[in-house]
Amino acid sequence: MILKLFVLLLLVSFAASDGPEFIFNGFHGANLSLDGAAEITPNGLLRLTNTSQQQKGHAFYPISLPFKTSSKGNSNTTTLSFSTVFVFAIFSKYPELSFHGLAFTISPLKAFPGAASAQYLGLFNDITNGKSSNHVVAIELDTFLNSEFDDINNNHVGIDINSLRSNLSAPATFFNSEKGVLQNISLTGQPLQIWVEYNGVEKHLNVTLSPINMPKPKRPLLSLNIDLSPFILDTMYVGFSSSTGAAPTYHYILGWSFKMNGKAQELKLSRLPRLPRDGPRKKPKVLTIGLPLILVAVVLVSISVAVFMIRRRIIYAEVLEDWETKYGPHRFKYKDLYIATKGFREKEVLGVGGFGKVYRGVLPTSKIEVAVKRVSHESRQGIREFIAEIVSIGRLRHRNLVQLLGYCRRRRELLLVYDFMPNGSLDKFLFDQTKSMLEWCQRFQIIKGVASGLLYLHEEWEQVVVHRDVKASNVLLDDELNARLGDFGLARLYDHGSNPQTTHVVGTLGYMAPELTRTSKATMSTDVFAFGAVMLEVACGRRPIELQASLPEETILVDWVSQCWRKGTILEASDPKLGSHYVVEEMKLVLTLGLLCSHPVSAARPSMRQVMQILDGDIPLPELLADGSNASILVLGGNEGLDYYSLCSSVPDSLLSGGR
Numbered sequence: 192m193i194l195k196l197f198v199l200l201l202l203v204s205f206a207a208s209d210g211p212e213f214i215f216n217g218f219h220g221a222n223l224s225l226d227g228a229a230e231i232t233p234n235g236l237l238r239l240t241n242t243s244q245q246q247k248g249h250a251f252y253p254i255s256l257p258f259k260t261s262s263k264g265n266s267n268t269t270t271l272s273f274s275t276v277f278v279f280a281i282f283s284k285y286p287e288l289s290f291h292g293l294a295f296t297i298s299p300l301k302a303f304p305g306a307a308s309a310q311y312l313g314l315f316n317d318i319t320n321g322k323s324s325n326h327v328v329a330i331e332l333d334t335f336l337n338s339e340f341d342d343i344n345n346n347h348v349g350i351d352i353n354s355l356r357s358n359l360s361a362p363a364t365f366f367n368s369e370k371g372v373l374q375n376i377s378l379t380g381q382p383l384q385i386w387v388e389y390n391g392v393e394k395h396l397n398v399t400l401s402p403i404n405m406p407k408p409k410r411p412l413l414s415l416n417i418d419l420s421p422f423i424l425d426t427m428y429v430g431f432s433s434s435t436g437a438a439p440t441y442h443y444i445l446g447w448s449f450k451m452n453g454k455a456q457e458l459k460l461s462r463l464p465r466l467p468r469d470g471p472r473k474k475p476k477v478l479t480i481g482l483p484l485i486l487v488a489v490v491l492v493s494i495s496v497a498v499f500m501i502r503r504r505i506i507y508a509e510v511l512e513d514w515e516t517k518y519g520p521h522r523f524k525y526k527d528l529y530i531a532t533k534g535f536r537e538k539e540v541l542g543v544g545g546f547g548k549v550y551r552g553v554l555p556t557s558k559i560e561v562a563v564k565r566v567s568h569e570s571r572q573g574i575r576e577f578i579a580e581i582v583s584i585g586r587l588r589h590r591n592l593v594q595l596l597g598y599c600r601r602r603r604e605l606l607l608v609y610d611f612m613p614n615g616s617l618d619k620f621l622f623d624q625t626k627s628m629l630e631w632c633q634r635f636q637i638i639k640g641v642a643s644g645l646l647y648l649h650e651e652w653e654q655v656v657v658h659r660d661v662k663a664s665n666v667l668l669d670d671e672l673n674a675r676l677g678d679f680g681l682a683r684l685y686d687h688g689s690n691p692q693t694t695h696v697v698g699t700l701g702y703m704a705p706e707l708t709r710t711s712k713a714t715m716s717t718d719v720f721a722f723g724a725v726m727l728e729v730a731c732g733r734r735p736i737e738l739q740a741s742l743p744e745e746t747i748l749v750d751w752v753s754q755c756w757r758k759g760t761i762l763e764a765s766d767p768k769l770g771s772h773y774v775v776e777e778m779k780l781v782l783t784l785g786l787l788c789s790h791p792v793s794a795a796r797p798s799m800r801q802v803m804q805i806l807d808g809d810i811p812l813p814e815l816l817a818d819g820s821n822a823s824i825l826v827l828g829g830n831e832g833l834d835y836y837s838l839c840s841s842v843p844d845s846l847l848s849g850g851r
């Protein structure tokens with residue numbers, strides 16, 4: 192940023208009785224602290240945002256101002272009066288659509304740490320919004336309706352204290368003193384003047400808006416009795432904050448005057464810099480000829496538009512309850528998901544899972560490819576906890592997890608939006624003849640990837656997340672064939688239970704640890720069991736349970752592998768499709784570790800951290816004893832370990848007869 196120092200229009204005076212003041216009739220050579228996209232254009236406009244999307248821009252008067260005075264003979268302090276006036280203009284590339292607005296701010300720092308763009312106006316983020324520690328007072332000029340902040344419309348002015356949920360707001364209007372009427376005005380498309388005045392004695396704040404060619408209206412737009420003292424610190428910075436979202440929008444300040452403890456000087460409107468010509472567009476003149484015809488057409492069009500709108504409302508209806516507003520950023524609009532998936536067309540179906548269909552989609556504004564999972568849920572019970580969990584899961588970030596982007600809710604239906612994985616699921620690669628075969632080194636990488644993702648869920652995030660449904664079809668492959676675990680935590684929705692009578696065990700046959708059928712309680716250890724099954728599946732190229740196996744003893748994969756192991760010919764279990772194209776040591780490691788993880792006694796299974804260390808070769812594989820258990824665990828597990836073979840066989844049997 193080059194600060195040109197000619198024509199300094201800045202006048203700062205610190206008179207003893209009066210407070211400091213300054214005036215910028217245009218910003219040529221002005222010494223402001225700028226950040227983000229904010230800049231001063233060559234002709235002296237302060238431009239807070241440029242045409243890039245999701246931008247923030249800030250501009251502050253560079254020195255802090257004393258905002259407090261201590262009353263005589265009293266130790267406590269009150270906030271001084273102040274007044275400011277500025278001219279701003281907002282221009283969007285798209286008519287009728289402007290993102291997101293700007294704000295005059297009073298803040299403790301020349302920055303808003305961690306602030307987000309878009310609806311957060313560069314002021315706060317989803318965590319800091321509403322915190323009393325912010326000490327931010329802002330006047331927002333908001334051109335977007337954000338229901339999570341109870342916005343009244345997409346063209347309003349608000350007084351914000353520490354939060355984007357305004358203390359007071361009103362649609363943009365001004366009082367036309369000549370006509371004596373209140374008139375609507377659009378915040379976008381034209382320069383507007385605004386006055387913010389606070390009286391520290393009367394504890395009263397006024398905000399007045401007006402078109403630039405009018406004298407200051409006699410009636411303020413917003414008038415609030417409020418003592419700002421609790422929110423204002425001794426010294427504060429004044430400035431502007433702005434942000435853009437999905438549509439490129441310019442936010443300009445043309446001139447700014449401020450005075451502490453007195454009335455700010457009026458701006459010299461004739462001296463303000465000119466706005467660029469691509470800004471406001473003249474509205475076409477209405478034709479006088481054929482006006483009745485046009486009217487008829489307008490009526491017809493409005494009727495069809497109304498019908499269309501009603502239809503749309505029904506199609507796009509969603510359920511949004513008050514408690515969900517805090518999840519705003521994680522919430523998707525049903526309309527967007529509907530458009531993204533072309534109306535949930537069958538052609539867009541990527542797969543059908545236990546919980547519902549998954550659709551491919553392209554989000555309308557960002558053009559991001561996503562996978563949308565449609566889960567039907569009947570009961571309202573537990574949905575609140577579940578959404579809270581979904582949102583917390585949305586914060587999980589790991590290269591071996593499928594990123595959950597957000598959700599949407601309708602009656603009887605929940606929609607979960609995930610990153611799109613172009614290569615589909617692992618089971619397709621293992622069993623679908625049309626897919627190319629995975630080489631051993633790819634398979635080994637995939638196993639390590641899944642282990643790493645699961646370890647993160649179990650031990651490395653702030654809370655323990657049990658996946659509950661680890662299986663090959665929940666392992667997705669990204670464009671570089673990296674494994675990413677999907678669908679974690681979903682099983683919880685069903686655990687919360689629609690029907691307490693049926694202890695519905697969630698899981699998939701062949702991946703369920705034996706104790707699950709007894710206790711129905713998913714644990715990290717049951718996840719390890721399922722992971723063992725996946726390892727064997729990848730190494731052997733066979734499903735955990737093969738009902739059409741040629742030999743009966745080959746039906747249950749883990750039994751068969753343990754038989755091979757017992758005979759000392761464990762490599763016989765390896766995928767015949769691989770031939771001899773594999774690393775013998777690694778294959779042995781995976782098969783044996785798979786057996787260990789799929790141990791019927793939960794205490795005998797390693798933790799995911801141990802699994803990871805073994806796979807990385809950091810610790811040796813524990814010795815398996817002839818009965819299938821490992822030495823160290825025999826001490827712990829006692830005799831239970833001896834029943835390895837029979838236990839394993841009995842589990843699927845009971846499940847097969849019981850059904851799901």
Ligand SMILES: *[C@@H]1O[C@H](CO)[C@@H](O)[C@H](O)[C@H]1NC(C)=O
Nearest residue numbers: 194196221222223224253254
């Ligand atoms: C701008 O103002 C700051 C704070 O008063 C000062 O430190 C800095 O030197 C000024 N910069 C210029 C170019 O005048």
Ligand SMILES: *[C@@H]1O[C@H](CO)[C@@H](O)[C@H](O)[C@H]1NC(C)=O
Nearest residue numbers: 227228229240241242243246
């Ligand atoms: C907008 O500003 C940002 C931040 O300064 C910059 O990275 C980006 O290139 C700018 N975009 C345009 C279109 O000038």
Ligand SMILES: *[C@@H]1O[C@H](CO)[C@@H](O)[C@H](O)[C@H]1NC(C)=O
Nearest residue numbers: 262263264265266267268269
């Ligand atoms: C501030 O002063 C007023 C009287 O001027 C008194 O009523 C009030 O209790 C004082 N507050 C504190 C926190 O000292």
Ligand SMILES: *[C@@H]1O[C@H](CO)[C@@H](O)[C@H](O)[C@H]1NC(C)=O
Nearest residue numbers: 321352353354357358359417
């Ligand atoms: C304004 O907001 C502040 C901060 O959230 C809150 O403490 C105060 O009660 C609100 N006042 C009004 C009048 O809404």
Ligand SMILES: *[C@@H]1O[C@H](CO)[C@@H](O)[C@H](O)[C@H]1NC(C)=O
Nearest residue numbers: 344362364372373374375376
């Ligand atoms: C101003 O806009 C509101 C809707 O935002 C409308 O109800 C009202 O009639 C408008 N007033 C005038 C004078 O156009």
Ligand SMILES: *[C@@H]1O[C@H](CO)[C@@H](O)[C@H](O)[C@H]1NC(C)=O
Nearest residue numbers: 388389390395397409410411
């Ligand atoms: C706010 O406006 C009202 C009505 O015009 C006026 O009585 C009051 O003095 C104003 N307050 C400030 C702080 O300007």
